[in-house]
Amino acid sequence: MKTAVLITIGDEILSGNTVDTNSNFIATQLKDIGIKVLSVFTIPDDEQAIVSTLGKALEMADVVFTTGGLGPTKDDITKKAYAKFFQDDLIFSDEVYEHLRAYLEKRDRLWILEHNKEQAVVLSKASVFMNYFGTAPCMMVEKNGKYCFSLPGVPFEVKPFLKDQIIPFLQEKLELQHIVSRIVSVVNIPESILSETIEDWELALPEHISLSYLPVGTRVKLRLTASGSSQEMLNQSLENEITKLFPLIGENIVATHEDKIEKILSGLLIDKKLTLSVSESCTGGELAHLITSVAGSSKYFFGGIVTYATDKKIDILNVNPETVEEFTVVSEQVASEMAVGCQALFKTDISVSTTGVAGPGKGEDGKDIGTVYYTIRIGEEEVTSKLFLPHLERTDFMHFVSQKVLQDIVSLLIKK
Amino acid sequence: MKTAVLITIGDEILSGNTVDTNSNFIATQLKDIGIKVLSVFTIPDDEQAIVSTLGKALEMADVVFTTGGLGPTKDDITKKAYAKFFQDDLIFSDEVYEHLRAYLEKRDRLWILEHNKEQAVVLSKASVFMNYFGTAPCMMVEKNGKYCFSLPGVPFEVKPFLKDQIIPFLQEKLELQHIVSRIVSVVNIPESILSETIEDWELALPEHISLSYLPVGTRVKLRLTASGSSQEMLNQSLENEITKLFPLIGENIVATHEDKIEKILSGLLIDKKLTLSVSESCTGGELAHLITSVAGSSKYFFGGIVTYATDKKIDILNVNPETVEEFTVVSEQVASEMAVGCQALFKTDISVSTTGVAGPGKGEDGKDIGTVYYTIRIGEEEVTSKLFLPHLERTDFMHFVSQKVLQDIVSLLIKK
Missing domain, CATH: 3.90.950.20 (CinA-like)
Incomplete structure (x- = not known):
C-alpha cells in the first residue's frame, strides 16, 4: 500500500488561530485512491523545521504534501526551505507569471500583479501545477521515485488542486491498490456495550478488512475498510460482513451506506x-x-x-x-x-x-x-x-x- | 519560553473521517499562559508510533499532550503505549473506579459500569485527573521536570480538563512568562498590498513583538504577539504599535480587539x-x-x-x-x-x-x-x-x- 505524510506549515495553526482543515481533506482524497496517511506533522514557518521535517517525511512515505507558507508576506518561507532541502535554485518562471497575469486580469485585479510577482518564482527542477483559484502555484518535486507537493494554505485553493490535478496525477503515476470503506451508523447503544456485543464478529473479520469505532454525539459509526486488488470483490466482502451485523444489532443500525x-x-x-x-x-x-x-x-x-x-x-x-x-x-x-x-x-x-x-x-x-x-x-x-x-x-x-x-x-x- | 508538543492519536483522524479540533483548542489555551506549541504530530493508533513520538516530543518540549486512544474498544491502545514508554505498570485504581461509578450513577447509566471497568486502569506512577464529563481519566506523568498528559479524544471532555484542571496546574508548576496577543482586522485591501503598505512599520516592531498575517475570506487578520515579564507593559506596547497603524491603513481597520x-x-x-x-x-x-x-x-x-x-x-x-x-x-x-x-x-x-x-x-x-x-x-x-x-x-x-x-x-x- 502506498503511503503519504502531510506537513502543515504555519504559525497560525500552532498558535490556535486557525483550524487546519486541509489535512482532513487531503487524507479523505488520498484514502479514496488507496494511499494511507501515516502521519500529519504541523510545524512552524521555520526554515530549519521545514527542511528536517521534509527529510523525515520523505524517508517514511511515498508521497509528501506540504500546505501553507506560499503567500507573498515575510512570514511565508516554504519555497526557500524547499530550495535548501532539494538543493535547487529558485527561478523566475515566465510561464507562471503569464498565468498569474491572466488570472488577475480575468478578475479585474491586475493592479496587484506587481505585488504578487514573487509567486512566479519556483524551484528550477519542480513541475508546476497552475493555480486556477488563487495566486500561488503548486510545485511538485520528484526524488528517488517519491513525490513531494507544495500546496498553498487556503482550503478552497487546496481542494481543486487535489481533485482536478494531483489525484489524477498520482493515479496515473503510482500503481495503486483498491481501497473501499463503508460506514455503519449505530444509535441508542453505548460504545462499550456495542463493542462487547459485536466482539465475536469483529474477531472473525477477514484480514483484509479493518474496523474502527467513531463516536459522534450519541451515534457510533463503525468504519470498515477493505483493501485488495479487485474493487468488486472488496465491495462484496464488505457487504457480507455488514449483513452479519444485522442479527446482532439490527435495531440499532440506521444506515450502512451514507456517513453524515x-x-x-x-x-x-x-x-x-x-x-x-x-x-x-x-x-x-x-x-x-x-x-x-x-x-x-x-x-x-x-x-x-x-x-x-x-x-x-x-x-x-x-x-x-x-x-x-x-x-x-x-x-x-x-x-x-x-x-x-x-x-x-x-x-x-x-x-x-x-x-x-x-x-x-x-x-x-x-x-x-x-x-x-x-x-x-x-x-x-x-x-x-x-x-x-x-x-x-x-x-x-x-x-x-x-x-x-x-x-x-x-x-x-x-x-x- | 516554555514549549509544548501535541500528539493527536487516532486512525480516524489520519483517514480523514474526523477533523481534529482538540489541538486547536489546546494550542489556544496554552498560548494564553505563554506556552508555545512547537509541533503537532498526528499519528495512528499504533503502539510503536506512540512510543517513538512520545520520546521525540519529550526531547523537544517541556509539556506534552496526547489526545485519543483511551476508549474501551480494541483499537484504543494509548495506555499500553504509555506503560511501555514510561516503563511502568498498569494498575486497577479503586479511587478512579469509585469516581466512574458515581459518575455513571448520577447519569442513570450504572448498567454500563462493568463494560467500562477498563477505564479505571491507570499507570502506577501517574497522577490522575478525574473526568467529570466522560469516563476516561487523564493521566499525567512527570519525567525529568517535564509533564506528559494523556487526554481522551472527545472534544467536550478535553475542554474542561484543560480549563478547570490542567491550565491551573501548569500555571502553578511552571514559571511562565506573560504573553499577550491582539488581532487587528483589516478589510478591502489584498494581503500583498497590505504587506507593502505597512512594511516600514513591520520592520520597526520591537523585538518582543511578532506579527503574522491570517487571511480569512476577504479579511486579513494581523496578529501581534508580545511576550515579557509584565503584562501591563505588554498591553501598553501592543496598544502603541496598533495606534501607529491607523495613519497607514485606518480606513481598512474594522476591529483591534475582537477576532471573530x-x-x-x-x-x-x-x-x-x-x-x-x-x-x-x-x-x-x-x-x-x-x-x-x-x-x-x-x-x-x-x-x-x-x-x-x-x-x-x-x-x-x-x-x-x-x-x-x-x-x-x-x-x-x-x-x-x-x-x-x-x-x-x-x-x-x-x-x-x-x-x-x-x-x-x-x-x-x-x-x-x-x-x-x-x-x-x-x-x-x-x-x-x-x-x-x-x-x-x-x-x-x-x-x-x-x-x-x-x-x-x-x-x-x-x-x-
Missing part, C-alpha cells in the same frame, strides 16, 4: 417523498444549516425559522402566550406548539422545533443552562424529547442538539 | 443598541448560526428565516411574484424585497437577505452556480451587493458568503 446524518436523512426524505421544515430557538440556525449543506436539499427542505425572541415565537409560529406563561418558553408544551406552527407556516410533512438554553448565563425563565426540548412532528403525530447537557459549551451544545435531532428524525422514519 | 467577525458585530450592535434579523436562501441558516454562536446574541438578534423554496419567499417575506418572474429569484430586486420583508417580519433595525445558487447543479432559473445577491438594510437605507464565486464548493460558498455579509454589516456600521 444529514445525508442519511436526505436519502430517506427523497425516498419517502416527504418535505421538511424547522423552527429553531437554541440551535440558532444550525439545524437549517446542516440540512442545507446537502446538495439537492431544496427538493425536500422548504425552509426554517429561527425565533430567538419569545414574542417572535408567538407572532410568527402562533405559540399561545398563555402556554409560555404557564410552562415557560423552555418547555415541552412550547416545543410542541412551535412544531405545529412551523408545519403550518411552511406546509411540510415533517416539522421540527427546538427550544432551550445554550448558555452561558441563565435563560430568561431561570431554567438551568443545558436544557432543551425538541419536537419532531410527522403528519399529525409528534414526539417531544428532552436533553440536559450542562457540560457542553455553547457551540458544542448547538452542535450536539442538531445532530441528535436529525438522528431522531432518521430513527422515527426508519421505524415507520 | 460575529463577535465584532456583536460588540457594535450592543454598543449602538441596534437589533438584527436575517432572511437566508443560499446561505441556508449559516448566517443565523454564526450570529447566535455568540453568547448574549439574544439581546440584538430577534430571529432569522430560511426561505429555501421560492413560494415561501413570496408567502412569508412578501416578495412580489412579479419581481421573481421579471428578474428571477436570484436577483438584486428579490434580495432587496426579502430584506424589506424580513425587517417587517421581525421588526428590527437591521435586516439582511441572501439569494443565490450554492451548487452543484444549475439554479432553478438557469443562473450560473456561485452567484449571490445580498442586501443589508439599516433603517430605511439599503445596500445590495453581488458576489460571483463559482470556484467554491457548496459549504465553502455558504461560509464565504456568510463571513462577507457580516463583514459588510460591520463596515457599514463603522462608517455611520
